[in-house]
Amino acid sequence: MSGDQGAYQRGKSMILEFLYPEICNLYGEAFNVRYLEESVQDLKVIRTHLNDKPRFLVSDDVDLVYMGMMTESSQVLAIEKLKAYQKEIATAIEKGQRFMVTGNALEIFGDHIYDVEDKEKTEALKIFPFHTKRAKMKRYSSLFLGDFNDLKIVGYKSQFTKSYYDDDTLEPLFKTKRGTAFNDEEKVKEGIRYKNFMATYLLGPLFIMNPYFTKWLLESIGAKFKLANEDAALDAYKARLKEYSDPNTGFGYSLKKSKVYHSN
Amino acid sequence: MKLRFILALIVAKLSIIALKITKHNATNMPGYLALRICPDFIKLVNKPKRIIVVTGTNGKTTVSNLINDSFKYLKLSVLNNSLGSNINTGIAAALIYGVSLFNREKYDIGVFEIDERSAPRVYPYLDIDYLIITNLSRDSLVRNAHPEYIASLIEKSLDKKTKLILNADDMISNGIAKENERVYFGIEKMDSDLTTSRNLINDITVCPHCHSELSYEYLRYSNIGKVYCPKCGFKSPDYDYSFKDVDLKKMEVTFTSKLGEKRFRLLNESVFNMYNELILLSLLVELGYDYDTLEDIIKHIGITKSRYNSEIINDIEIAMQMAKDKNAYACSRAFEYISSRPRNKEIVLMMNCTRDAKEWSELVCWLYEADFELLNRDDIIHVITYGKRGLDFRMRLREAGIKDEKITVVNDLKDIAQALWLKKGSAVYVLYGSDSVNGAFGVCQAIRERIKEVRA
Numbered sequence: 001m002s003g004d005q006g007a008y009q010r011g012k013s014m015i016l017e018f019l020y021p022e023i024c025n026l027y028g029e030a031f032n033v034r035y036l037e038e039s040v041q042d043l044k045v046i047r048t049h050l051n052d053k054p055r056f057l058v059s060d061d062v063d064l065v066y067m068g069m070m071t072e073s074s075q076v077l078a079i080e081k082l083k084a085y086q087k088e089i090a091t092a093i094e095k096g097q098r099f100m101v102t103g104n105a106l107e108i109f110g111d112h113i114y115d116v117e118d119k120e121k122t123e124a125l126k127i128f129p130f131h132t133k134r135a136k137m138k139r140y141s142s143l144f145l146g147d148f149n150d151l152k153i154v155g156y157k158s159q160f161t162k163s164y165y166d167d168d169t170l171e172p173l174f175k176t177k178r179g180t181a182f183n184d185e186e187k188v189k190e191g192i193r194y195k196n197f198m199a200t201y202l203l204g205p206l207f208i209m210n211p212y213f214t215k216w217l218l219e220s221i222g223a224k225f226k227l228a229n230e231d232a233a234l235d236a237y238k239a240r241l242k243e244y245s246d247p248n249t250g251f252g253y254s255l256k257k258s259k260v261y262h263s264n
Numbered sequence: 265m266k267l268r269f270i271l272a273l274i275v276a277k278l279s280i281i282a283l284k285i286t287k288h289n290a291t292n293m294p295g296y297l298a299l300r301i302c303p304d305f306i307k308l309v310n311k312p313k314r315i316i317v318v319t320g321t322n323g324k325t326t327v328s329n330l331i332n333d334s335f336k337y338l339k340l341s342v343l344n345n346s347l348g349s350n351i352n353t354g355i356a357a358a359l360i361y362g363v364s365l366f367n368r369e370k371y372d373i374g375v376f377e378i379d380e381r382s383a384p385r386v387y388p389y390l391d392i393d394y395l396i397i398t399n400l401s402r403d404s405l406v407r408n409a410h411p412e413y414i415a416s417l418i419e420k421s422l423d424k425k426t427k428l429i430l431n432a433d434d435m436i437s438n439g440i441a442k443e444n445e446r447v448y449f450g451i452e453k454m455d456s457d458l459t460t461s462r463n464l465i466n467d468i469t470v471c472p473h474c475h476s477e478l479s480y481e482y483l484r485y486s487n488i489g490k491v492y493c494p495k496c497g498f499k500s501p502d503y504d505y506s507f508k509d510v511d512l513k514k515m516e517v518t519f520t521s522k523l524g525e526k527r528f529r530l531l532n533e534s535v536f537n538m539y540n541e542l543i544l545l546s547l548l549v550e551l552g553y554d555y556d557t558l559e560d561i562i563k564h565i566g567i568t569k570s571r572y573n574s575e576i577i578n579d580i581e582i583a584m585q586m587a588k589d590k591n592a593y594a595c596s597r598a599f600e601y602i603s604s605r606p607r608n609k610e611i612v613l614m615m616n617c618t619r620d621a622k623e624w625s626e627l628v629c630w631l632y633e634a635d636f637e638l639l640n641r642d643d644i645i646h647v648i649t650y651g652k653r654g655l656d657f658r659m660r661l662r663e664a665g666i667k668d669e670k671i672t673v674v675n676d677l678k679d680i681a682q683a684l685w686l687k688k689g690s691a692v693y694v695l696y697g698s699d700s701v702n703g704a705f706g707v708c709q710a711i712r713e714r715i716k717e718v719r720a
Binding site: 022023026027028029030031034035038049050051071072073077081136139141143156158160203204205208228229232233235236239240243244249250251252253 | 405406407409410412413416464469470474475476477623624625627628629630631632633652655656658659662663668
């Protein structure tokens with residue numbers, strides 16, 4: 001799907017740029033990068049810090065940009081730093097720069113984040129037409145089962161926010177089977193997929209939990225790889241898929257009532 | 265006085281009598297009833313003249329117990345919530361015990377351990393004189409999100425008059441409520457300190473002023489240590505109360521405060537318990553006690569070891585070690601401790617949220633924040649995981665570099681004892697969380713019986 005030549009075919013090792021690892025490191029997500037480091041032959045990881053200009057904006061050799069979950073104040077900081085490159089980022093995405101964005105890092109690429117309790121609006125990068133509402137006294141936690149092409153995706157969500165598409169033509173990354181989609185009203189669409197840009201609210205060690213998806217991603221990059229501990233990853237994936245497909249498994253956690261509810 | 269409040273107090277008091285007669289041990293029930301009848305009960309009930317609150321992710325129970333034991337030794341009239349919960353119903357229950365039926369307070373001083381998340385529902389109504397925050401670290405992501413969020417909850421709920429006793433070595437909690445009067449405690453550089461983190465969790469990496477990467481003058485675990493910014497000069501606050509020159513052989517430490525330096529007995533050899541003892545001494549000096557009194561108290565109190573029990577049956581040691589479910593930070597501390605222990609070890613991992621497994625499925629992100637790498641050692645010869653998350657634990661152990669030959673996944677609790685190798689002279693560590701306390705006792709009993717059978 002990428003259209004560009006794979007990293008390995010180019011005779012080079014794959015380059016992954018990890019944006020802001022010092023703040024985007026919640027919920028074990030740094031393992032998404034570590035898992036690729038263990039799995040891909042000669043993977044070069046560039047760790048770009050807050051005061052550095054992202055490499056994908058100065059060089060066209062970055063195969064994958066990864067950005068993960070962070071705190072609310074870190075989100076403001078990340079937006080502040082990336083705003084200086086707003087147009088360049090949009091251009092890079094148009095040109096087919098590959099991104100994998102997880103958890104609330106997704107919100108940075110929308111129009112704005114509105115905190116309904118503090119009544120504060122943070123203008124985001126405005127790259128995609130969607131917006132986010134945040135209520136810190138309400139935390140949504142849900143399991144997730146969805147489709148990506150012909151692959152089944154399993155994962156988690158746990159967030160203070162819900163996002164809303166402002167343009168119906170925006171394509172989701174995953175199609176929800178069970179669990180919460182992009183927001184309460186939206187029943188199917190989850191995340192964003194535009195050209196090679198991929199973003200999802202699913203958080204945590206997504207690549208470890210979804211070995212088939214990780215394989216698809218690395219194949220589409222053209223990387224030379226063998227998934228680390230593939231047997232154990234597949235055993236855990238298959239067991240989780242069976243569990244999440246079981247109609248008796250509750251899918252949401254209500255903090256207020258401290259109990260589990262069944263959805264979908 | 266509001267009628268609703270009077271009714272709430274009477275019903276709550278009657279419920280205490282009813283519970284006693286029926287021999288029920290529902291310590292939160294009076295508080296629950298009072299809050300149901302009168303939601304602002306905590307605000308209206310009379311309270312002890314001086315109130316000390318202890319909160320934080322780790323150590324709050326130990327610190328509260330140390331303070332209570334000290335005050336009892338000093339023969340002060342002290343009210344606490346050690347028998348009930350540490351959320352609003354538990355605090356209300358304690359306050360009900362603390363007043364007469366006519367709302368007259370019976371105690372001079374109140375010491376309350378309060379859950380971090382309960383701050384908004386309790387702090388505004390308590391008139392807190394001193395708030396102690398032991399530390400703030402990552403906990404259950406579903407309940408607590410991240411420590412910065414918990415810090416903001418505490419900050420929003422605080423009265424400006426409350427004096428704060430804060431951990432200078434924990435940058436997550438020590439910047440809280442800058443307008444409040446505060447003192448800081450901390451431990452000077454120790455021989456075992458590092459300068460870079462070896463833990464997966466380190467939430468303090470960026471300078472709050474210039475956003476450059478921070479450095480550590482010394483670092484104990486995760487973000488606990490003395491931090492500075494090489495770019496702009498920002499650094500951790502100076503200590504008002506500190507420990508230095510730890511001597512684990514003599515079990516002594518030097519305590520420094522405005523009263524000067526003095527050697528004190530160490531209550532426990534672990535670093536986190538050193539912080540707990542330091543907090544107690546800091547509070548006592550704040551309250552105006554002199555060093556002779558402090559010395560006398562420290563001679564007469566101790567730290568209960570209920571979270572760690574060990575025994576030797578035939579030639580095999582069997583130990584139960586608390587490691588809170590979903591709390592990667594606490595589990596990493598347990599792993600550090602086990603990895604420092606002698607003997608070849610088999611580890612049983614039971615902190616797998618069995619209550620979640622009944623209705624939904626635990627989020628296992630925390631496994632990838634806990635330092636399972638510490639278990640990748642030659643003297644850890646076998647690790648057993650079980651239940652619905654057994655395969656997730658196995659994957660995490662494999663990612664930590666532990667070979668499959670060393671890992672056994674069993675389906676059921678009752679299979680654990682049979683799966684152990686029980687080699688001569690080895691040790692078995694059963695790590696349990698709050699969901700699996702009872703299960704762990706059962707497993708340990710089964711292990712004892714099997715040891716007697718195998719190694720008779």
